[in-house]
Amino acid sequence: LPxxxxxxxxxxxxTVRAAIEQAAGAILSAESNRPLDQAVNLLLREPGIRRxxxxxxxxxxxxxxxxxxxxxxxxxxVVAALVRPRDWIGTRLVPxxxxxxxxAALSAAVLAPFLIxxxxxxxxxxxxxxxxxxxxxxxxxxxxxxxxxxxxxxAWSQSFFIADALFPGAIALVLTAVAxxxxxxxxxxxxxxxxxxxxxxxxxxxxxxxxxxxLLYRVVPLLQAIRAVSRFGYLVIVAVSVLAAYGLADLRRxxxxxxxxxxxxxxxxxxxxxxxxxxxxxxxSPAPVGx
Numbered sequence: 001l002p003x004x005x006x007x008x009x010x011x012x013x014x015t016v017r018a019a020i021e022q023a024a025g026a027i028l029s030a031e032s033n034r035p036l037d038q039a040v041n042l043l044l045r046e047p048g049i050r051r052x053x054x055x056x057x058x059x060x061x062x063x064x065x066x067x068x069x070x071x072x073x074x075x076x077x078v079v080a081a082l083v084r085p086r087d088w089i090g091t092r093l094v095p096x097x098x099x100x101x102x103x104a105a106l107s108a109a110v111l112a113p114f115l116i117x118x119x120x121x122x123x124x125x126x127x128x129x130x131x132x133x134x135x136x137x138x139x140x141x142x143x144x145x146x147x148x149x150x151x152x153x154x155a156w157s158q159s160f161f162i163a164d165a166l167f168p169g170a171i172a173l174v175l176t177a178v179a180x181x182x183x184x185x186x187x188x189x190x191x192x193x194x195x196x197x198x199x200x201x202x203x204x205x206x207x208x209x210x211x212x213x214x215l216l217y218r219v220v221p222l223l224q225a226i227r228a229v230s231r232f233g234y235l236v237i238v239a240v241s242v243l244a245a246y247g248l249a250d251l252r253r254x255x256x257x258x259x260x261x262x263x264x265x266x267x268x269x270x271x272x273x274x275x276x277x278x279x280x281x282x283x284x285s286p287a288p289v290g291x
Contacts, residue, residue, distance in 0.1 A: 036062060037242075040077055041190055044087035047099040056106035063111055067118070068231055070111075071222045072201070076235060079200045080193035087189070118225070129227040131208050131217055138207040139164055139230035148286040166205075166233040168240040169284045171276065175247035176240050184250050191246045198239025205232040248276055 039055040059077070063070035081088070081100070088096040121127045142160040147153060147167035157167065179185045185195045203210050207229035208217075217223045226232075255269050 036073065036077070037080075037190060037193065040080060040193075043099060043103065044081065044084055044096060047092070047095040049099070049102065052099040052103040053106065056103040056110070059103070059107050060110045063107070064114065067225050068228075071226055072232065072235055074222060075200060075204065075232075076197035079197045083192050083196040084189050122224075128224045131214060133227045134207040134217075134229045135209070137228040137230050138209045139166070139205040139233055143230065143233065144236070147284070148289075149284045150286060150288075151283050153286075164230045164233065166230075166236060168237045169280060171280050171283055172240050172244040175244035175251075175276070177247070178251060179243045179247035182247075182250055184246050185243055188246065191243060194239045194242040194246075198236050198243070201232045201235025201239065205230050205236070244280075248273065 036055070036058045039051070039058050043051040043055050055077075059073060062073045140162070142162065143164035143166045145157060145167055146160040146162070146165040147157050147169075148161075148165055149157070149167075149169070152167065152170075153161070176185075179191060180195070185191045204213070207213055252270075252273050255273065
């Protein structure tokens with residue numbers, strides 16, 4: 001799966017590349033982040049060897065696909081844990097730290113044979129991604145309005161299309177706003193995790209243009225492996241996709257318990273909510289793809 005999009009990215013036009021890149025980034029990250037999300041959630045709730053091994057296993061599988069996903073996933077996991085202080089403050093702090101350290105050590109041990117060659121190249125040849133390199137690949141606000149989706153591209157989004165396409169979709173944004181406005185994104189710990197790493201991805205996608213990034217670059221060695229910092233925007237797409245699902249689920253619960261004026265109105269509302277996933281698929285589709 002990771003190889004196919006990269007091959008296509010090399011031979012496709014900019015519009016097609018963006019469509020493939022956006023879809024591949026969202027699908028690969030969202031699907032693999034689902035068990036990762038469950039694993040970190042369980043480790044925070046029930047720290048132990050089993051939870052540590054599960055988290056390490058899913059992280060390794062994600063990290064082996066690319067260095068970028070290694071960095072994105074590590075960023076998401078750290079930020080997600082930080083916004084759940086109730087799970088690690090007080091007497092739970094020591095066991096959470098111990099078993100999180102075990103998960104990190106297991107991951108490092110498995111990934112070492114793959115990462116050591118990178119470290120040797122860095123030490124022997126001085127090959128790192130400098131801040132100047134990152135500066136050339138920072139995102140701009142227009143990228144979050146750019147999309148290869150046919151519904152939007154011809155109508156208004158084409159003028160924002162330069163290099164990156166990070167618009168997650170209008171319906172998804174509306175549903176995410178519902179999750180935030182109705183408090184689901186704050187009350188539910190897992191939704192709050194998604195909101196946190198989405199905001200972190202938004203911030204980091206601006207690279208050296210973001211205040212404090214230069215300090216993070218010096219303190220966090222993993223950032224020195226990232227050149228196209230704009231790809232941190234994938235975390236935004238993943239966060240919006242998950243929060244949109246929370247927003248949709250909240251609306252379904254709300255209307256299920258509300259008393260509508262007529263049975264016909266109730267059926268119409270349930271049908272509309274059930275049709276939203278199909279509408280989202282139509283909205284974000286880049287087909288037919290033009291070459």
